[in-house]
Amino acid sequence: MSLANECRTDTPEPEARRVWQRPFLKWAGGKFTQLADLDALIPEGKRLIEPFVGGGSVFMNSNKHPRFLLADVNADLIHLYQMLAVVPDEVTRHARLMFGRLNNADGYAAVVDEFNAQLLAGPERAAAFLYLNRHCFNGLIRYNQSGKFNVGWNKSTKPYFPAAEIEAFTVLTHNCVFMNAGFRRTLSLAGEGDVVYCDPPYEPLPGTNGFTSYAPGGFRWDDQVALAECCMAAHQRGATVVISNSSAPRITELYTQHGFTLHHVRARRAISRKSSTRETANDIVAVLGGMNSGK
Template sequence: MTETATKSRQRPFLKWAGGKYSLLDELDKHLPSGGRLIEPFVGGGSVFLNSSKHAEFLLGDANADLINLYQMLAVVPGKVARHARFMFEHMGDAESFAAIRTQFNNQQMDGPERAAAFLYLNRHCFNGLCRYSLSNKFNVPYGKYRAPYYPEQEIKEFTAMAHNCVFMNAGFRRTLALAGSGDVVYCDPPYEPLPGTSGFTSYSAGGFAWEEQVALAEHCFAAHERGARIVISNSGAPKIVDLYHQHGFVIHEVHGRRSISSKGSTRTAAKDVVATL
């Protein structure tokens, strides 16, 4: 793909740990065409936002706040934007951040305002992380950014696609149960930690244990038997490679743009996999 084509990619409007924007060229090689693209872990949405191979989208995620934001932007984008602009323009300090986070966690907002608050928290919190406590409270601290970017154009591009999308607040089991003949499924679960490292599993209050990785592979195999084509991204952890081989997946190695060491002197690019069925 040329540099010009790469630059034309649509960026997601959220910061999202593990987002696939930098791997879109690699993923595109393995993602087949189909009538509908199903994503059980839609996250920041880089993949569906840049799909030219699918006409419709079923987009699920276990994160209720993420799906609320997407749904509100699909039906009342103007209301979300008004709330969000006010927050970005007038509530950029640590005290305001704490106040919005408290209101957000105490369920003191209606749908559009809560959607705007989630966008605000995402852009103002530390590293754009999305993390919850065991009691399902958003608990990422203030990021101390001078002027967080308000993604106006990216939101407009998202809303222009939303009429082709169905958004589901659901775990992967419910979403995959809807996959069948003619569908393409792309799964981007929380990555299994590589040996000797710790993983990020708090994308929702319940986390994502090894048992979930096994269940995902099983449900993907079942969807394939119903006629769907499957693509999964994950780390190159040996147990993940073995799991996917056991279920008949073809394994493709890709070089992920993430480090596997906290020390700059020993930081190397991780080897990830894309598994297809």
Template sequence: MVSQVDNVITIARPSETPAPRAWQRPFLKWAGGKYSLLPELDRLIPAGKRLVEPFVGGGSVFINSDKHASFLLADVNADLINLYQMLAIVPEQVLTFARRMFTSLNSERGYGIVREEFNAQRIDSIERAAAFLYLNRHCFNGLIRYNLSGQFNVGFGKYRSPYFPQEEIKTFANMAHNCVFMNAGFQKTLALAGEGDVVYCDPPYEPMPGTAGFTNYAAGGFTWDDQQALARCCVAAHERGARVVISNSTAPRIIELYKGHGFDLHHVSARRAISSKGSTRETATDIVAIL
């Protein structure tokens, strides 16, 4: 644009392109976490009064939300929810316990001691929260896995100096007053969703044909019956007035399931982060289904 004032010609500079948004990393490592997909998910998840997450996991989505005033965050993993609740109530006490573990127990023997105490249920809620954070940051690849007896069974990761996520935890704690954390399955959580809510579901992905997948982040796993029940619960929440967004794999029967329930399907590229070697981590296509 050119303008002339007192015989002086000025040329208005075009508006500068806004800087890319800086995304907040979660303080936990989490298989299937959505940090790398945040630009796409932020575009697809609508605004609303409350964000409801029945599979909150590592929390990448809610911690980066600026479209919702409050949050209902649930997961079937009781240790995860205990950690979130303790950080919401007594963050400094959790951090104090965790720092001691990170400082004095960064060894295979120390890891074994913490894991044994954790599985034996001999520690209170605050120390258990700190132990879960320690195990997540010290175990192999941050994998959260339990055996059929409900015991955490991931081996030591052999990291020289595991990162202590103090700043990320402070960011989380500052948001926690707007959050309700609930240890519950998706059916109970979705039954609470209705008018004005936005639901984001990130269930264990349906394995692609010919693969085993990973569905045992909690004892009992996640079956095809669960995938079908989740779709029905989401439809019911939508009928009560909620907007619904689900991430999942492109397994043919998942696509057929969601199309059959009237979801709009969007394809997004996702970087898989479960491999032990960064060079072998793959880019795959996921779907985001929306009602």
């Protein structure tokens, strides 16, 4: 087996005493708890590209990239980010009103109904998405087959309003381009000097039911294969690629076949209602290009 295909477990030691910036959104599969490991594996570059930006933990803690291209298929997420980049005070004002007046089951249901009926526009819709994220069960963003948000209320009457986290986010937005797009379109823009970090919906481990419905349509095995192929093409144009995923056997085989170097990192799952039943898993971070590829 070549060095490029070797499965490594000697992840570099995390940077000592660094304080990581928390994102302002709660996000299933968010990478805040893995930032030390990821930061050690994501190299410097002229631009960081994230086709699955999600809650934004990775880019918000990057000190290696002066510019960012941040994309997601979730149009509501990207709309919120774009509105915060342009009119942060207006979004925050609407959100504070919702947090202050609608912290109950009826209020939550009313926001869900208006949100799904497309009755809100611009900054107010962005604020509603923030409200739903902080008031729904575990911050789980899920849509039904009709594209309607359908997560229940978390029963918290005093949810945390992430003012400091929003401010930290808005400081970075002048260096960011936000794009509502799938990974194929986003990765087609990657080239020489870019660093790509992909955090797709994870392939379920054998015998488990994975959550892949962050947006209507889900994420199938064909998408996992297409992602690897698009990342290969980006690498051939000069980009370095880093991908997080589960340690499912066919994911390991897929990335190995495409010449990625595989690193194992520990991760604590956070979908279960009870913290005592949230499991620790062994995830994979696959790297193609740069100093971690064995080149």
